[in-house]
Amino acid sequence: MSDSSVATPPTPTKPHATKYTRNQPYISRVLTNDRLTGPESEKETLHIELDLEDGMIYTPGDAVGIIPTNREQQVEENLSALGFNGTERVLDHYKVEISLHEALTTRLGIGKLARGSLNQYAKLFGENVPEGLKKLQGQENKAIAEEYVWGREFVDLVKEFPGAVTDPQQLFNVLQRLTPRMYSIASSQAAHPNEVHTTVRVVRYNAHGAERQGVCSGHMGERAPVDASLPIFLHENNAFRLPEDTDAPVIMIGPGTGIAPFRAFLEHRQALGEKGPMWLFFGEQRRVSDFLYEQQFARMQAEGVLTKLDTAFSRDQGKKVYVQDRMQENASELYDWLERGAYFYVCGDASRMAKDVETALLDVIARGSNGTLEHASEYLAAMKKAKRYQRDVY
Ligand SMILES: Cc1cc2nc3c(=O)[nH]c(=O)nc-3n(C[C@H](O)[C@H](O)[C@H](O)COP(=O)(O)OP(=O)(O)OC[C@H]3O[C@@H](n4cnc5c(N)ncnc54)[C@H](O)[C@@H]3O)c2cc1C
Numbered sequence: 001m002s003d004s005s006v007a008t009p010p011t012p013t014k015p016h017a018t019k020y021t022r023n024q025p026y027i028s029r030v031l032t033n034d035r036l037t038g039p040e041s042e043k044e045t046l047h048i049e050l051d052l053e054d055g056m057i058y059t060p061g062d063a064v065g066i067i068p069t070n071r072e073q074q075v076e077e078n079l080s081a082l083g084f085n086g087t088e089r090v091l092d093h094y095k096v097e098i099s100l101h102e103a104l105t106t107r108l109g110i111g112k113l114a115r116g117s118l119n120q121y122a123k124l125f126g127e128n129v130p131e132g133l134k135k136l137q138g139q140e141n142k143a144i145a146e147e148y149v150w151g152r153e154f155v156d157l158v159k160e161f162p163g164a165v166t167d168p169q170q171l172f173n174v175l176q177r178l179t180p181r182m183y184s185i186a187s188s189q190a191a192h193p194n195e196v197h198t199t200v201r202v203v204r205y206n207a208h209g210a211e212r213q214g215v216c217s218g219h220m221g222e223r224a225p226v227d228a229s230l231p232i233f234l235h236e237n238n239a240f241r242l243p244e245d246t247d248a249p250v251i252m253i254g255p256g257t258g259i260a261p262f263r264a265f266l267e268h269r270q271a272l273g274e275k276g277p278m279w280l281f282f283g284e285q286r287r288v289s290d291f292l293y294e295q296q297f298a299r300m301q302a303e304g305v306l307t308k309l310d311t312a313f314s315r316d317q318g319k320k321v322y323v324q325d326r327m328q329e330n331a332s333e334l335y336d337w338l339e340r341g342a343y344f345y346v347c348g349d350a351s352r353m354a355k356d357v358e359t360a361l362l363d364v365i366a367r368g369s370n371g372t373l374e375h376a377s378e379y380l381a382a383m384k385k386a387k388r389y390q391r392d393v394y
Pocket of ligand 1: 063111112151152181182184185198199200201202203205206207213214215216217218257258260392393394
């Protein structure tokens with residue numbers, strides 16, 4: 001009997017988007033892992049495409065959670081510093097018995113050292129806490145402890161104060177869980193039905209005499225080639241959404257990896273033929289090496305999907321220029337867009353950029369309306385209330 005004569009089985013009900021969670025992730029396949037930044041860039045930013053199962057649905061503005069593993073070299077360093085060989089048996093957070101090697105690879109956060117770990121680690125010494133470690137304990141030494149953990153990993157603590165861990169199970173009290181990292185989704189399913197794309201900056205730095213890397217972004221940078229498997233889950237973010245009115249103008253401020261959700265917004269409106277005007281502000285260090293998605297945006301501009309594109313490359317001239325400076329230069333037109341009902345979005349660095357952009361936005365509103373900063377604050381508050389000011393910053 002040929003296959004074609006076999007009766008077609010009933011179509012299975014589509015799994016719900018939330019079937020996969022951080023505790024029960026979807027094992028995705030890496031379809032693409034391309035470096036977006038040029039070789040001379042100071043940054044290593046990747047474009048990663050992952051496969052999705054039928055029925056896994058997201059909306060532009062959502063994030064994808066990626067569950068990383070620790071580097072083998074790092075695991076070995078920890079085993080050696082702790083004096084274990086990795087075959088010891090431990091119970092994980094769900095009381096499942098696994099090897100210590102497995103625990104250090106997939107369960108425990110052995111990357112950046114948490115301040116809480118200092119206290120838990122010190123407790124293992126009982127009465128005999130080493131003097132150096134004592135000085136990092138207690139509320140009164142919080143600042144010193146913060147300084148100590150900055151740029152250090154667990155293995156540095158173990159090497160400096162060895163001998164505390166006598167039973168590998170104790171590590172579950174000392175170390176935090178290895179947690180998933182979130183990445184803003186950079187694609188639209190209207191354009192790529194069974195895929196999710198991300199824009200990942202690999203965190204690398206040198207601290208305390210060693211080359212360090214971020215756990216998850218390092219995983220993406222070194223151990224996630226095409227065809228590799230990655231446990232992922234989709235994470236809804238209803239606070240970051242394109243306007244329901246597909247004709248409404250949108251202004252998008254997305255320097256660095258903050259560009260990700262705006263690539264998703266643009267792809268979405270392009271794929272669905274939606275006509276609302278879109279204005280993108282992108283910033284990075286250098287045009288020649290750091291202009292993420294340059295060609296795709298040029299095509300979108302040529303097709304009229306991307307109405308306006310303003311870039312700020314901070315290192316391309318003597319005086320540093322950022323997205324907020326470009327906003328100021330375009331103040332009058334920006335205010336006109338706001339008056340026409342534009343939605344204003346910001347994504348990326350929370351520590352400085354988001355605040356600087358808000359300050360610039362208030363100034364743009366004050367100047368445009370010939371009003372005071374107080375009036376501008378009220379204007380912005382009204383925009384927030386109407387969901388016309390949305391931020392996705394980290
Ligand atoms: C909603 C959301 C969306 C996000 N979207 C994106 C995105 O689109 N793209 C993206 O790349 N990231 C995004 N992030 C950030 C991402 O989740 C991770 O935080 C980031 O990739 C770093 O994770 P990691 O595991 O590589 O690094 P970790 O192992 O978590 O290490 C990072 C830590 O290393 C330490 N560190 C870093 N640099 C130094 C230094 N020079 N000296 C000393 N210590 C240092 C700091 O303690 C820092 O917190 C998003 C975060 C959120 C919450």
